[in-house]
Amino acid sequence: MNAPPSGFSNPDRSLASRDAALPGLPWLLDNARLSELLGETVRVTRVRYKPGTSLLVAFRRLRNGNFEYGWAYTLAEPAAKLLRRESKSRSRGGNMRVLRPDPLHADMLVAVGGVEDDWALHPNLVWLREHGAERLGLKPRAAASLLAGSSVLRYKPERRLVLLAHQASTAVVIKTAAKPAGTGQQTHFLERLQRHGVPLLPQLGDAECLEHGISACIAWGGGDLAGLDDDSSAFTAGEALARLHGVPAPDWHAAGVTAQLQATRNMVSSLLPALEDTARRIEAELGSLLPDGSGSGPVLVHGDFSPDQVLVGDSEVRLIDFDRARAGSAEADLGSFAAAEETVLRASGGPSAGGPKTVGLTEGYRRAGGRFTQSGVDAWAAFRLFNGSVDPFRDRSPDWAEDTAWHLRRAKELIP
Incomplete structure (x- = not known):
């Protein structure tokens, strides 16, 4: 059996050893160490990492029979920023506090607080x-x-x-x-x-x-399409998506493909240097493929379409969360949905993107008059899989290094 690539056996420890600017990483990336620091059992649910600059995590804890959420934050110099925030939080009755995990490094600070202490919110x-x-x-x-x-x-x-x-x-x-x-x-x-x-x-x-x-x-319906085994609702969702794409396209656009690809490649390189070459190749291939308008002409797209953006109630559906709506190609939404389904299935590996729900979605989409090319769907599915390759790290999957590698392999397979 081949040995795993460098950094895969304990990716969190490997990451922390490479980022000397953030000595607080080992405490915030490890549930046990963060629990010890806080004096109660917590589980990290989400992270936002800026290499050499900061790490912000959300964590969950059980109190009085209910889950409560909080956050922890460490950053490189200047640490005085955290002390100023702590002082202001206290002045308004908040519970934010600044901790020093290591007595030998007094300048290493970790700020913690509850949701109500979230500085931006x-x-x-x-x-x-x-x-x-x-x-x-x-x-x-x-x-x-x-x-x-x-x-x-x-x-x-x-x-x-x-x-x-x-x-x-x-x-x-x-x-x-x-x-x-x-x-x-x-x-x-x-x-x-x-x-x-x-x-x-x-x-x-x-x-x-x-x-x-x-x-x-x-609140409406009995759940979203991601959690239901319901091919008929996938068909109905396809019809609804075709109606969305039939709305005249606006003149506003999202961030360019090139910028998104570059940001993902940079993060993959920071998290798992062994995958940097693979990420660069995928970035180059998708960068040359998608800006040429791969697929159909511009329509109004959802911008983040996936099974969990479709609520289901009896025989009806509702589409939700249009925060990223923009002008784009129809294949961008269809490919996004297919990639999200593949991320759950992990066993597809077929020549085309998606699984049973994607089949139902595209059938409903066609029936309602929607048009697309399969090569365009596959290309945009590869795009979402590539950009989503860092999500296992952000969502704290126990096997995030292997999950990231899978995203890249599958993205590579789907590039036409």
Whole structure:
């Protein structure tokens, strides 16, 4: 049996040994060491790493029978930034604290806090509690204890917090972002989609909520397509996607393919140097393939389409999360969906991207008049697989090095 590539046997330790600028990495990447530092059992659920600069992690802990979330942050010089934040947090009644994990390195600091202490989210969370919750239809009592009385569905430190809030028999999904809502979340844009028959969820709140990064809707359906074995719903989702692509394309675009490929290659190289050459080859091949307009002409695309962006209720579906909507090729959405399905299946390895749900999706898409090329779908699936190759590290998969290598192998196989 061949030995694993260098850095694969203990990738976290290997990474920490290479980044001398961030001596706090070993504490934040290891559940046991972070638990020891905090004095309670925690599990890291998400990381955001900037080589040589900073590491920010989200962690989960069990308190009073419920899961609570928090964050930990370490950065290179100047460490005084963390001390200033700690002082300001205390002045407003927060619980952020700065720890020194290693007595022999007093300048190595780790800041920790709860969701309510999140530096970027704090202003909008305060506004949500004091003003926004009532605008969403929640009663004052529910608004006052919003964080304590809600379940956290997703938390990405300094980016967004998604809550499931309950009031009587109604459940409301509330997303709080650090930045104001983008074009894809604006009321006029969503109303435009509805006029073209795209199945959406009615949005709660108003323009001021969106300005404070708050968007919300009533919880709907029995789950998303990612968690359901439902080929008929995949077919219906394909019809809905065709209607979305039938909306006249806007004149706004996302970040260029070249920039996204370069960012991914840089991160793969930092995380697993043994895969740098592979990443460079895939970057070059996709970079020469996709900017030429591979696939069909520009349409309005979802921008992050996957099975978990499709809610299912009986025989109906709803498409959600249009934060990344833009002009692009239809194959970008179809390939994104196929790649997301492959990431779950891992056993496909076929000549074309995707699995059973992708087959249902494309059949429904064709039936509703959608057009695409299979080579374009495969190319965009390779693009998503490549860019998603760093997600196992960010999501703290126990086997993230092997998972990253799989993403790259499969991306390479799908490049036409």
